[in-house]
Amino acid sequence: MRAVVIEAGAVVIKERPDPVPGTGELLVTVQAAGLNGADLMQRAGLYPAPPGAPEDIPGLELAGVVKAVGPGVERFVVGDRVMAVLGGGAQAELAIVHERVALPVPESLSMVEAGGFPEAFTVAHDALFTQCNLAPGEQILVNGAAGGVGVAGVQLATVAGARVVASVRASHLRGALAGLGAIAIDPADTAAHGPYDVILELVGAPNLRTDLESLALGGRLTIIGIGIGAGARSEIDLRQLMSRRARIHSSTLRARPLEEKAVAARLVERQVLPLVAAQRLRVPIEEVFGLTEVDAAYARFAAGAKLGKIVLAIG
Amino acid sequence: MRAVVIEAGAVVIKERPDPVPGTGELLVTVQAAGLNGADLMQRAGLYPAPPGAPEDIPGLELAGVVKAVGPGVERFVVGDRVMAVLGGGAQAELAIVHERVALPVPESLSMVEAGGFPEAFTVAHDALFTQCNLAPGEQILVNGAAGGVGVAGVQLATVAGARVVASVRASHLRGALAGLGAIAIDPADTAAHGPYDVILELVGAPNLRTDLESLALGGRLTIIGIGIGAGARSEIDLRQLMSRRARIHSSTLRARPLEEKAVAARLVERQVLPLVAAQRLRVPIEEVFGLTEVDAAYARFAAGAKLGKIVLAIG
Secondary structure, three states, rough: OEEEEEOEEEEEEOOOOOOOOOOOEEEEEEEEEOOOOHHHHOOOOOOOOOOOOOOOOOOOOOEEEEEEOOOOOOOOOOEEEEEEEOOOOOOEEEEEEEEEOEEEEEOOOOHHHHHHHHHHHHHHHHHHHOOOOOOOOOOOEEEEEOOHHHHHHHHHHHHHOOEEEEEEOOOOHHHHHOOOOOEEEEEHHHHHHOOOEEHHHOOOOOHHHHHHHHHEEEEEEEEEEOOOOOOEEEEEEHHHHHOOOOOOEEOOOOOHHHHHHHHHHHHHHHHHHHHHOOOOOOOEEEEEEEHHHHHHHHHHHHHOEEEEEEEEEEE | EEEEEEOEEEEEEEEOOOOOOOOEEEEEEEEEEEOOHHHHHHOOOOOOOEEEEEOOOOOOOOEEEEEEEOOOOOOOOOOEEEEOOOOOOEEOOEEEEEEEOEEEOOOOHHHHHOOOOOOHHHHHHHHHHHHHHOOOOOEEEEEEOOOOOOOOOOOOHHOOOOOEEEEEEHHHHHHHHHHHHEEEEOOOHHHOOEEEEEEEOOHHHHHHHHHHHHHEEEEEEOOOOOOOOOOOOEEEEEEHHHHHOEEEEEEOOOOOOOHHHHHHHHHHHHHHHHHHHOOOOOOOOOEEEHHHHHHHHHHHHHHHOOOOEEEEEEO
């Protein structure tokens, strides 16, 4: 098979042996694989692959068709359309997916959309509901709202009955965010629209001070992204946190063990896929690149100011 | 009645009109009132009384005897021994306590112990269980463990089946902490005893960096105290937080509205008082002062290096 391989800080296409599915595993012919910030960090040598994932093939999510199944597989058969979050290895013509982390692709999604769905919607769902217990009627701020997790978070919060304020620096993307249900604003105006019960922080450290000042009593701040070049260190004022009785969450999905990814996948299957099937959620795709255009795809991702996902179409 | 009054940064004893209980309220003859860090901050003009509390009479907790009841009181009668967390006003000969925040004083507690019980055990219980979901078999670090909340936290975590590491600077207090069930250590050794599933931080900002480095995967840090003079600002590294999928909580009890104090009091009544009655929990008292010795009591509190509570015995 051909695969994207990280070599000396660059992404190149190489031939690799076809993987073989073990017990409970699917061999998937990959049709689409979304890009994520973790891929760029991995390419830069800052974020090694987690245990069990291929060391040098990036890619945290894919959509494809089951080509073969290992022993004991019960949930899928050859020919099924599946999508999944992986620890790595998705940016290749073939990939191994444990059936417990695989999701069926709803009819309503194209394979390109499905390739950009799993990571963003799983991360956003986990952050908003599992971590922050977002409730109807609450007000949420999504900082850096135009990326994959951002557009997923805006839509999930909107269907959940929250009032959604979405900040994005690129003014030309605000109309599209408004179309997804948000009050789309310039990042400089976030404090003026607060206070917020929940803040989904996708930019990182530079926003932390304003975030803490803008939290409502009992507010929850969840830090999911650290913007490229934004830095990870920030000063916090514990008195601000205490007086608001606030909570700070932070998490990554990539490093979680299989069983935790499976738990998150089951929640998405039960709580998010029905909304996708009902076409109440969309997967905005900014641009699609072919496998051999992977370098241009990474460059487009790094350039930012995009609405939704950058996806590699494979095969 | 006589009351402790904050006047120009000092505490003095003044005559004040006897308060009158309203609907659902108890008039309590105060017999003991524990001191808390918030009293010292209020005396310094840094922490104004919350809405509904007397503006210039400090005191967040008391034990006493019901002297009269307002209309509609159902839970207590004249002569009952009660204890409670208040927003303020406890350091006086008489105080008003809403019956929903009052707790019965178990037979096993003296009134001095009862005066030092409510704030510390409610805060510690709320932090460990309501916020951090401490579970049996987990390892917890209590930083600054010898104070009122510290000794409550050490004991509550111990009876809940956790492995408790307790740090305190004053080496002569470590034996007593070990007697309460903890592995008592020097603060310099906290990282070596980790990682910790839960950290109860009672010192504040200076420990934040080591706390984040010492958290286990899925760890919860709860910041309750900001040590006198310790400062509230600290730098945090979001990557540390994300890679540990950690959570930071922070809270105050004093500023919560009546209904939230009542919810916390009901939890303490159901989950903590039975353990007090069974003598599985103790209320260590460092020193007792008379009402007219209030200035010396505050000075003793500010000096630190004490095991448990400083209590004013009144009347």
